[in-house]
Amino acid sequence: MGLLQHVQHQISALNDLIKINNDRIAGYEKANEATDETGLNLLFNEYIEQSKSYVSEIREYIHVLGGDPADGTTLSGKFYHAWMDVKSVFVNKDRHSILSSCEYGEDVAKKAYRAALDDKELIWEDEKVVSILNNHLEGLKKAHDTVKSLRDTVNA
Numbered sequence: 001m002g003l004l005q006h007v008q009h010q011i012s013a014l015n016d017l018i019k020i021n022n023d024r025i026a027g028y029e030k031a032n033e034a035t036d037e038t039g040l041n042l043l044f045n046e047y048i049e050q051s052k053s054y055v056s057e058i059r060e061y062i063h064v065l066g067g068d069p070a071d072g073t074t075l076s077g078k079f080y081h082a083w084m085d086v087k088s089v090f091v092n093k094d095r096h097s098i099l100s101s102c103e104y105g106e107d108v109a110k111k112a113y114r115a116a117l118d119d120k121e122l123i124w125e126d127e128k129v130v131s132i133l134n135n136h137l138e139g140l141k142k143a144h145d146t147v148k149s150l151r152d153t154v155n156a
Contacts, residue, residue, distance in 0.1 A: 011067035021051040099151035106144035113137040
């Protein structure tokens with residue numbers, strides 16, 4: 001793979017992460033609409049802001065690479081649809097189901113970051129981007145664990 005192809009592959013992978021974060025934002029906005037619980041609303045708003053921050057950091061790095069950052073969500077919308085599949089649950093405002101859907105969404109986001117970091121064709125030569133992506137992944141893991149813990153307390 002030539003240098004230009006390598007850079008384009010990195011830009012493409014980073015744009016996918018922007019889209020995943022945009023999907024995550026849309027999912028938490030939908031979850032926010034589904035509950036009147038102040039604690040959950042605050043948490044979901046925190047995760048919306050977290051993803052907006054992640055998007056901003058990734059956009060900056062794409063500019064460094066000479067690329068154009070993506071807008072919108074994933075083309076397939078797999079992540080977004082994972083949240084939307086439980087639309088009826090959201091309507092019923094079932095806390096356990098809302099949190100289960102959010103946990104699933106976090107799993108999808110973590111998987112996307114892990115895939116980008118582990119992609120053998122994406123030899124991330126700049127430690128800054130590796131650090132950024134690892135920090136994002138750690139934030140996603142913490143969000144996942146928090147959501148999972150909240151979901152599990154519903155059953156307790």
